[in-house]
Amino acid sequence: MTEIVRKILSGALVAMGAPLPERIEVEVPKDESMGDLATPLAMSLAKALKRPPRKIAEEIVENIRDRGDFERIEVAGPGFINFTFRRESLYRSFSELLRREEAFFRKDIGKGRKILVEFVSANPTGPLHLGHGRGAALGAALSNLLAAAGFSVTKEYYINDAGRQVSLLGESVFARYQELFGISYPFPEDGYRGDYVLGIARRIKESEEEKNEGGKYKGLNFEFPQSNYFTSYACQQMLSVIKSDLEHFGVTFDVWQSEKELYDKNEVSGAIDYLRQKGFVYEDEGATWFKATLFGDEKDRVLIKSGGQHTYFASDIAYHKKKVDGSFDELIDIWGADHHGYIPRVRAALEALGYEKERLKVLLVQMVSLLRSGKPVQMSKRAGEFVTLREVIEEVGADTTKFVFLTRKADSHLEFDLEVAKAASAENPVYYVQYANARINSIFRNAAEKGFTGGAGINDANLLPLLSEPEETRLIKKILLYPAVFEAAVQAREPHRITYYLQELAGMFHPYYNRHRILTDERELSSARLSLCRGVASVLKDGLRLLGVAAPEKM
RNA sequence: GCGCCUGUAGCUCAGUUGGAUAGAGCAACUGCCUUCUAAGCAGUGGGUCAGGGGUUCGAAUCCCUUCAGGCGCGCCA
Missing domain, CATH: 3.30.1360.70 (Arginyl tRNA synthetase N-terminal domain)
Structure with a gap:
């Protein structure tokens, strides 16, 4: 329209x-x-x-x-x-929508342009928490939207499997491992204290026993932070936990890019050399610096510390270089809002590498505060006490969790109340939308029994003018607006617009359903109304699919 | 101290890139199941868009400023 x-x-x-x-x-x-x-x-x-x-x-x-x-x-x-x-025009468009469905909803905005969406990318040092879940829901929904709009989308997870944090995890596991043998090993100061660390230590011990190598590392003295068996084992374990958590959440990735691999393939040193050739790198006080100030950052940034280790930033440059070199037209990074200070330096690096910094768009996802019945749930990462994404999914369900995340725009703070989310009631908007679709499908089942050729198949444009009730006209107009909402959501990179639209559409269908019977003695009117229902269901299903939320036919 | 985000109904949040008289859900009160699913529907009340100034035909939206909350500001990740 x-x-x-x-x-x-x-x-x-x-x-x-x-x-x-x-x-x-x-x-x-x-x-x-x-x-x-x-x-x-x-x-x-x-x-x-x-x-x-x-x-x-x-x-x-x-x-x-x-x-x-x-x-x-x-x-x-x-x-x-x-x-x-004119009404005839509405009916004509609506008839076209019923005929073409998905093709009618879409507009080719991307025209095949390649776009890389990187999200979650949590360190493999612990299970995912709720904030990661929000990023996951957003990244997945956004990717769906972009793909539907004709972009060629790659979803990527960047694994920080090099550096201090993972080695700290390895050392934490090592300490727990020694404890299993009754040997006291000083637990690293900022080590990871969650129960899962002990679990990994146990698994190492058990697998040794299976191989008749029990106590192989007992009492040994490993050099941390250098990478070793414990680090890589723990890292692998955590990664598979993360993968399975995401799978439970219904979020998948096309590429899992390892940071360690960037080092192993000399891509980090390659990127630094490249910048050095261009004259953007210098040495000072034993460290290697990038002239970020030349590109709008507040201060120059260290790439290699005086102790010889690379900073996180160094590998991040290599990573973003790899991404743009992968001939992507646009990069989208979804980060937690606490990393926002990092944007200028990454942009600066991109520019120094010779790319327009507009190629990178960073979406910041604000913090999630977890509540139970209005009271904050205490979490302490240090003590290893926190509610994981997995626990939340198991308690309230993946669909609800996603929907709640996608009912807010990314940069607003979010309160996630477990009891509210769990309540199978009107407080829970996901049910409201799903229920509309389930109701329609229930009508379709009844219609089939009554000998209608089935709501699913009906599309008799000549009958549409029978839809003369004000609610029907309003519904048709609302449905016809869906393509515009889709387009706006894509342009703004804001999936939550779909969420709101779906709630509004469901909010028009339920009253209609209550006031007017779909299946009446008048066959033609009933057929026309079935067509209307099919239009509603078609849009609801499409929207929910884009959000990554199920659209059950029965509830 | 500097930077970024946020501030809209009692609560949680939208507000179509600056448009017409500011919206929804929840909570509160009142009703509706012998006909397609009551996870639903109908009705009632609720606002100094944090405060102030500016930009213009027009501002919740843009600029300045004050206040409040959150997050950053490392040779941490």
Whole structure:
């Protein structure tokens, strides 16, 4: 619908010889009586054309040639142009939607452009927590949206399996391992104290026993932080836990990129050398620095510490270099908001490498605070006490968890109340949306029993005019708006817009269902209403699928 | 101290990239199941969009400032 309006508007502007704006705003008016769609176009042109907005609006309206789809096109308020569709036009579009379904919803925005979405990327030093879950839900939904919009999407998880944190994990496991033999080994100061660390130690011990090598590392003195058996074993274990957690959550990745591999393949040193050749690297006080200030960062950043170890930033440069070199047109990184200070330096590095920094878009996901019945759940990462994503999924379910995450825009703080999320009630918006779809499917089952060719198959455009109730017209208009919502969500990279739309659509269907019977004695009316239901269900299913949430046929 | 994010109904949050009279859910009160699923529906009340100033035809939205909360500001990751 919005496309039709945009088209005739740009046609009118051309006819007038007026400049075409980059984007013609089309919106749904506040009040239904104002029409179906409206544009503030004339008002935004007022300054450039140096004429009153209402005059411009009138002129635009006069220049609209093809108005066959509209019952009314009128100028209102300070200069809005309001459009009201003819019913026949709505029915024609709706019939087209039923026929083409997914193809009708989509617009090819990406045109095959390659886009890499990196998300979660939690250190493999412990299980995923709720904040990671939020990033996972967002990344997965965004990837779905982008792929549906014609982008070629790669989903990637960056594994920080090199460096201090993983070796600290290894040493923590090593300490627990020694304890299993009654040997006291000083537990590392910032070590990981969660129960899972002990679990890994036990597993190492058990696997030794199986191989008749019991106590192989008992009492030995390993050099940490150098990588060794304990580090790599623990890391592998944690990674498989993380993978299985994500699988439970219904989130998958195309690429698991290891940081360690970047070192092993000399890509880190390669990236540093590259920057050095360009003159952006210098030595000072025994350390190797990157001239980040040349590219807008606050200060220069260390790549190699005076002790010889690389910083996290060094491998991150190599990683982002690898990504852009992979001929991706756009990179999206989804990070926790606590990393926001890191953006300028990564952007600076990209620019120094010779890429436009606009290629990288960083989406920050704000913190999640976990509540139970309104009271904060105490978590202490240091003591290893925290509620994991896995536990939350098991308690409230993956669909609900995802839906709650996707009901907020990324950069707003989120309160996640376990009891509220668990309640199978109206407080829980995911059920509200799923329930609408389940109800419709229930109607379809009844319809089939009553000998209707089935809601699923019905598409008789001639019957659609029987849908004359105000609720029906409103539903049709709402459904026809879905493609515009989809497009806006993709452009803004904001999946939550889909979530809200689905709630609104369900919020129109339930009252309709309560007020009007779908299956009546009038066969033709019933058929028409089944078609309407199919349109609703089709959109609900599509939207839920994009969000990564199930759309059960029975509840 | 500097930077980023946030501040909208009692609570949790939207607000279509600056548009018309600011929205939803929950909570509160009142009703609706012998007809397609009551995880539903109908109705009622609720606002200084944190405060102030500015930009313009028009601001919850952009700029400045004050206040409040969160997060950053390492040769940590």
